[in-house]
Amino acid sequence: MMEHEIFRALADPTRRSIFEKLAAGRMNASALRQGMEISQPAMSQHLAVLREARLVREQKEGRFVNYEVDPDGLALIAQWLAKYRAYWPARIDALRLLLKDMDQ
Amino acid sequence: MMEHEIFRALADPTRRSIFEKLAAGRMNASALRQGMEISQPAMSQHLAVLREARLVREQKEGRFVNYEVDPDGLALIAQWLAKYRAYWPARIDALRLLLKDMDQ
DNA sequence: GAATCGCATAAGTCTGTGCTTATGTGTTTC
DNA sequence: GAAACACATAAGCACAGACTTATGCGATTC
Secondary structure (H helix, E strand, C coil): CHHHHHHHHHCCHHHHHHHHHHHCCCEEHHHHHCCCCCCHHHHHHHHHHHHHCCCEEEEEECCEEEEEECHHHHHHHHHHHHCCHHHCCHHHHHHHHHHHHHHC | CHHHHHHHHHCCHHHHHHHHHHHCCCEEHHHHHCCCCCCHHHHHHHHHHHHHCCCEEEEEECCEEEEEECHHHHHHHHHHHHCCHHHCCCCCHHHHHHHHHHHC
């Protein structure tokens, strides 16, 4: 189940930080490490987990590997969340406004 | 961070199953165990984790404890997801339709 | 073509966590 | 009020996973 890799990937705070950093723009693994006190292998392993969860994707450029957010993973979370629409609170208005935003 | 408890709670497949079951309607812990091959203490511990993540909430009734989906947890996931709206794919239409659904 | 660089992989260690059995606590039943 | 019930908590165990150091591998630099 794809669902599983996604939630498992996001369960780790370090991986959430990495994902958040990538959301600000594509970056290679070394750049991601800046100000993060994490070893190079650790970063590589975290990126592998995020990649397998389809939360990020890679683009090889020479000896660099640029990573960026993969919309597929986010879409799968949205799908999962949608299953429980019956329980969404009224103040889901934020999400509603958000989608209106995308229309413009 | 609330975010952490939520993703950690959902990282476990058994807990996701429990949550899914509760989404079908409120139920006490014993009813939840039906057809799940899980010990009573294990269920109790899983429910505690889900409760701390605000994904479910309890309602004590006599010697029974009924559990139900807590919209707060779902709202927090929606909020987290909303942070990455810039990366949502075009085919997020499902979500869009969903919200239209709620309007009726 | 040797050295360096960016990254991945291997192997081992240590902590977190999901399970178990055992027991405790409050509620209902008889 | 004793027994049965629904559930929580405690303690211990076994495995998953996040880290480390060491090494490998392709691309670039000189």
